[in-house]
Amino acid sequence: MKNSKPKILFILHVPPPVHGAAMMGKFLQDSSLINDTYECSFVNLSTSEKLNEIGQGGFNKVMRYFKLVYRVVHKAIKDKPNLIYMTPTSKGVGFYKDAFIALVLKLLGNNLVYHFHNKGVALNQHKLFDNFLYKLTFRNAKAILLSARLIFDIKKYFAKEDIFICPNGIPIIDFSPSEIENKPHMNILFLSNLLVSKGVYVLLEACQILKQLNLPFRCEMVGAEGDISAASLQEKISELNLHEQVVYLGKKYGEEKYALFSKSDIFVLPTYDEAFPLVLLEAMQFALPIVSSDVGGIGDMVTSHQNGFVTQPGDAQKVAEHLAFLIGDENEARRMGKNGREKFFASYTLEKFEQSMNSIFSDLTK
CATH class of the missing domain: 3.40.50.2000 (Glycogen Phosphorylase B;)
Incomplete structure (x- = not known):
């Protein structure tokens, strides 16, 4: 019987390295609710393997990037997803790299939603090239923000009805909180x-x-x-x-x-x-x-x-x-x-x- 579940291609960060966006990516990847509701496939967007590699260049990172582009395009063509979920960097070289992938996917006719785990769009939107690239990349797409307080960062490029708010959440830990009781400090x-x-x-x-x-x-x-x-x-x-x-x-x-x-x-x-x-x-x-x-x-x-x-x-x-x-x-x-x-x-x-x-x-x- 043909699978009738909607298909979602997740292009997101997962550890290593360990940081907030990567942890949330891992939670999504491991979510029984999401995987049971949708036909999911995942591609790791990160080209850094260590924290100190973030924002750095180098031959190895360039090669990882081209392999990433190939994997994403291959998945998009092969799986024909109903939706592509992506966690882009908001500014700088990281955004340029992510924007290229997003634009290729848009040329292939895919629907995209961007989940912003960082901010910086508003700081760079006055730059001629960045503004042009933001317009191309975000056109006809949806956005997920962690807080309504962050709407200011992307409001130039997304209508209110195209923005969803979803705060982060973490697993419940089986540890009891301590009490402050007669401690020396x-x-x-x-x-x-x-x-x-x-x-x-x-x-x-x-x-x-x-x-x-x-x-x-x-x-x-x-x-x-x-x-x-x-x-x-x-x-x-x-x-x-x-x-x-x-x-x-x-x-x-x-x-x-x-x-x-x-x-x-x-x-x-x-x-x-x-x-x-x-x-x-x-x-x-x-x-x-x-x-x-x-x-x-x-x-x-x-x-x-x-x-x-x-x-x-x-x-x-x-x-x-x-x-x-x-x-x-x-x-x-x-x-x-x-x-x-x-x-x-x-x-x-x-x-x-x-x-x-x-x-x-x-x-x-x-």
């Missing part, structure tokens, strides 16, 4: 790749302020090396005389990572540029009050005085003030953490994400 957790854009140096400046205030805290920094090396980080920690308060623990995954969340009291991500960071959802699940930046969709996840605080990016003084408040008022820190956990289960589980994506795909394949 508050445990502050930073968990992200070591990148300047993640606010690593902002956090260290904030920690220096906390030390000057003689507040009891320990800050554990966890993540893979990026444009900040482990050696550079340690050098900065020593320069600020924070070696007794701040420790870098390297990369942690799986149960080791969850154990860190479970024993922490506060989560901090003073990022400069973000769309919808999964790590904040993890922190919410573990009932941690959050101090982060008011960028991208973070304002959806974190509401000041309810489940944490949001600041303007780069404001180490404000980050320190909010951390000092949470360190000084355990009851408020506990209340905010519980509010965040409730919000996570209400809105940001993997099940809710899959249901939202399924509803969008249903609309787009009718």
Whole structure:
């Protein structure tokens, strides 16, 4: 009997390397709901195998790219999908590479939906060539955004009725959140790749302020090396005389990572540029009050005085003030953490994400 399920070709990022868009791609690839509802095929859009290769060139990456183009075109011609789902980079060379693939698929007559896990279109739309390419690539296509707060980034190229909103969601972890009970110091957790854009140096400046205030805290920094090396980080920690308060623990995954969340009291991500960071959802699940930046969709996840605080990016003084408040008022820190956990289960589980994506795909394949 002929399969009557709609066909979807997914062109997306999956690990390695590990980052938010790749994790969401993996969740989609493994989703029983999506795979049972549609006839799915998947192509990995990434040409980077390691985090530090992202944004870099090289012969190997060029060869991977041409192999990627061949695989995508071959799949599109062979499978004749009803819909092609793609997670493009929004700007720069990454967008140029993804746009070429998208334009080839459009020439073949395919219907495309773009799922934006990053932002940057609005920053580059004034450039003559970029504007021209955005118009060609996005014409007659649909878009999925992580938050309505990100509509500004693509509104020049997509009508409101062509934009769908689907927040990220993550699996429920079988770990109990810790309680703040008579601890000698508050445990502050930073968990992200070591990148300047993640606010690593902002956090260290904030920690220096906390030390000057003689507040009891320990800050554990966890993540893979990026444009900040482990050696550079340690050098900065020593320069600020924070070696007794701040420790870098390297990369942690799986149960080791969850154990860190479970024993922490506060989560901090003073990022400069973000769309919808999964790590904040993890922190919410573990009932941690959050101090982060008011960028991208973070304002959806974190509401000041309810489940944490949001600041303007780069404001180490404000980050320190909010951390000092949470360190000084355990009851408020506990209340905010519980509010965040409730919000996570209400809105940001993997099940809710899959249901939202399924509803969008249903609309787009009718």
